[in-house]
Amino acid sequence: MADLLDAEAFVAVLREEGKKRYHDLHPFHVKMHAGALSRRQIQAWVENRYYYQTRIPLKDATVLSKSEDPAFRRRWIRRIHDHDGTLESEGGLAQWERLAAGVGLDVGRLRSHADVLPAVRFACDAYVTFVRERTLLEAVASSLTEFFSPDIMARRIAAWETHYPWVDGPTLAYFRGRVGRAKVDSEEAIAFVIAHASTRAEQDACVAALIRKTEILWALLDAVEARHPA
Amino acid sequence: MADLLDAEAFVAVLREEGKKRYHDLHPFHVKMHAGALSRRQIQAWVENRYYYQTRIPLKDATVLSKSEDPAFRRRWIRRIHDHDGTLESEGGLAQWERLAAGVGLDVGRLRSHADVLPAVRFACDAYVTFVRERTLLEAVASSLTEFFSPDIMARRIAAWETHYPWVDGPTLAYFRGRVGRAKVDSEEAIAFVIAHASTRAEQDACVAALIRKTEILWALLDAVEARHPA
Numbered sequence: 001m002a003d004l005l006d007a008e009a010f011v012a013v014l015r016e017e018g019k020k021r022y023h024d025l026h027p028f029h030v031k032m033h034a035g036a037l038s039r040r041q042i043q044a045w046v047e048n049r050y051y052y053q054t055r056i057p058l059k060d061a062t063v064l065s066k067s068e069d070p071a072f073r074r075r076w077i078r079r080i081h082d083h084d085g086t087l088e089s090e091g092g093l094a095q096w097e098r099l100a101a102g103v104g105l106d107v108g109r110l111r112s113h114a115d116v117l118p119a120v121r122f123a124c125d126a127y128v129t130f131v132r133e134r135t136l137l138e139a140v141a142s143s144l145t146e147f148f149s150p151d152i153m154a155r156r157i158a159a160w161e162t163h164y165p166w167v168d169g170p171t172l173a174y175f176r177g178r179v180g181r182a183k184v185d186s187e188e189a190i191a192f193v194i195a196h197a198s199t200r201a202e203q204d205a206c207v208a209a210l211i212r213k214t215e216i217l218w219a220l221l222d223a224v225e226a227r228h229p230a
Numbered sequence: 231m232a233d234l235l236d237a238e239a240f241v242a243v244l245r246e247e248g249k250k251r252y253h254d255l256h257p258f259h260v261k262m263h264a265g266a267l268s269r270r271q272i273q274a275w276v277e278n279r280y281y282y283q284t285r286i287p288l289k290d291a292t293v294l295s296k297s298e299d300p301a302f303r304r305r306w307i308r309r310i311h312d313h314d315g316t317l318e319s320e321g322g323l324a325q326w327e328r329l330a331a332g333v334g335l336d337v338g339r340l341r342s343h344a345d346v347l348p349a350v351r352f353a354c355d356a357y358v359t360f361v362r363e364r365t366l367l368e369a370v371a372s373s374l375t376e377f378f379s380p381d382i383m384a385r386r387i388a389a390w391e392t393h394y395p396w397v398d399g400p401t402l403a404y405f406r407g408r409v410g411r412a413k414v415d416s417e418e419a420i421a422f423v424i425a426h427a428s429t430r431a432e433q434d435a436c437v438a439a440l441i442r443k444t445e446i447l448w449a450l451l452d453a454v455e456a457r458h459p460a
Contacts, residue, residue: 057303061294064287065362070314070323073287077310084300084307093300132295 007194010203014144014190017207021214022148024155028225033155035163036230039104042164044115044228045221046100051116052220053096055124057083059131063143066136075188082181095174102171119223123216130212137196141206142213143189149182237424240433244374244420247437251444252378254385258455263385265393266460269334272394274345274458275451276330281346282450283326285354287313289361293373296366305418312411325404332401349453353446360442367426371436372443373419379412 005013023029031037032045060079067073085091100110109115131139153175160167160175197203235243253259261267262275290309297303315321330340339345361369383405390397390405427433 054298057300058295058298061291061303064310065289065291065295068284068288070287070321071318073291073310073314074316074318077307077314080294080303080307084303086304088301088304091300 002200004198004200005203010194010197010206011190013203013207014141014193014210015147018144018147018210018214021211021218022145022152023214023217023221024148024152026218026221026225028221031230033159033163035159037164038230039166041224041228041230042167043103043105044224046096046103047105047110047115048117048120048220048224050096050100050110051113051120052124052127052217053083053093054113055128056092059128062128062131063136063139066139072192079185082177092174092177095177099171099174102168117223117227119226120220123219123223127213127216130209134209135205137193137202138205138209140189140192140196141209144186144193144206144210145213145217146182146186146189149186150179153178153182232430234428234430235433240424240427240436241420243433243437244371244423244440245377248374248377248440248444251441251448252375252382253444253447253451254378254382256448256451256455258451261460263389263393265389267394268460269396271454271458271460272397273333273335274454276326276333277335277340277345278347278350278450278454280326280330280340281343281350282354282357282447283313283323284343285358286322289358292358292361293366293369296369302422309415312407322404322407325407329401329404332398347453347457349456350450353449353453357443357446360439364439365435367423367432368435368439370419370422371427371439374416374423374436374440375443375447376412376416376419379416380409383408383412 024033028037028041028045032042037045057080060076060083064073064076064080067076081091083092085094088094097107097110101107113121127142130142134142157172157175160172161169193206197206254263258267258271258275262272267275287310290306290313294303294306294310297306311321313322315324318324327337327340331337343351357372360372364372387402387405390402391399423436427436
């Protein structure tokens with residue numbers, strides 16, 4: 001059995017394995033930020049990614065249900081509020097619905113998930129299942145894609161404002177909000193996995209969980225691109 | 231198949247089936263409110279019931295994870311805050327720990343669950359498992375013991391102040407807080423089951439879920455009484 005990595009080496013492995021598989025490298029995503037997607041491709045991404053967004057509070061509630069520590073739960077519960085809001089018009093899901101309206105989608109149809117591609121559904125549901133079936137440590141590790149999120153969000157806002165001027169600026173509020181939140185969330189999550197992965201096998205399981213999560217995000221884009229090729 | 235009950239008849243069945251099995255009728259509980267328990271029996275109840283209390287936020291997070299409706303989640307999430315608090319010293323679990331200290335228990339040992347009786351653990355864990363494995367409707371219906379909670383809490387405060395003057399009054403804060411909260415929570419839950427039990431089979435499943443929950447609370451007292459007889 002390999003030795004336990006020190007915190008710095010462990011984080012370096014997580015960053016390296018995550019970064020090289022992060023979905024900003026996916027061809028469809030590269031095209032999105034290069035301004036090469038059609039209006040319909042943007043819409044398809046928004047309506048399919050919305051299904052992913054709706055799984056997040058369910059996933060986070062499942063994480064909560066796995067923790068015996070009230071202090072952990074008090075921190076993690078903020079993620080559910082971030083997506084659901086405290087009022088109907090607030091929160092990440094409501095912001096995503098405004099983004100959908102801003103790219104010309106019907107919000108009622110969006111909420112019905114009628115246009116979600118089967119492979120997108122399978123991938124997103126697999127994420128919730130993973131979190132339910134694995135340890136709390138692996139569940140938290142799977143959230144570490146947020147490490148890379150502030151950077152991708154900042155680049156996305158700039159790219160969309162440049163290349164897709166037909167999308168109203170205010171509808172990008174979701175991306176703007178995620179820059180700061182993803183930073184806080186990922187710092188909390190990395191502190192947790194450093195503190196709780198106490199064997200090399202557990203560290204390896206954390207890396208595997210992060211890789212699995214990148215596969216889920218990648219599969220989502222594969223499915224959208226296959227159905228809506230350039 | 232029997233006909234769907236109207237809302238009034240459905241609620242009447244829930245109230246009747248729940249009321250006659252509610253744990254205020256358990257011999258150990260009757261003795262508690264009559265002032266017939268010893269200090270050690272009170273302590274045993276507090277330390278075992280604490281295990282139940284610690285399952286509640288896990289159960290409620292599981293309920294959250296089963297709902298596709300952000301509006302439902304925005305309401306239900308309050309239950310988790312009620313138990314966990316927003317600060318370490320707040321919330322129902324912290325209040326229960328103060329109650330434990332007030333009856334002479336060591337809070338560190340309480341938190342370790344070292345003195346939780348096996349049958350208490352099985353019963354409380356069975357509640358979390360029930361909520362995880364059943365439908366959202368049954369999960370919500372199982373919470374309807376709170377129907378009967380405001381009344382029992384009001385009687386408990388009076389009984390403890392009369393019969394157990396060695397327990398500091400301020401340590402009864404948990405019971406005081408539950409009077410109002412249980413009323414709000416149970417009214418929301420009953421509105422949900424009325425709205426969502428759309429067949430007689432679903433109504434019957436709600437009644438069965440409530441009965442199962444009363445069995446869990448009853449089994450807890452059975453176990454405490456068996457280990458700490460009068």
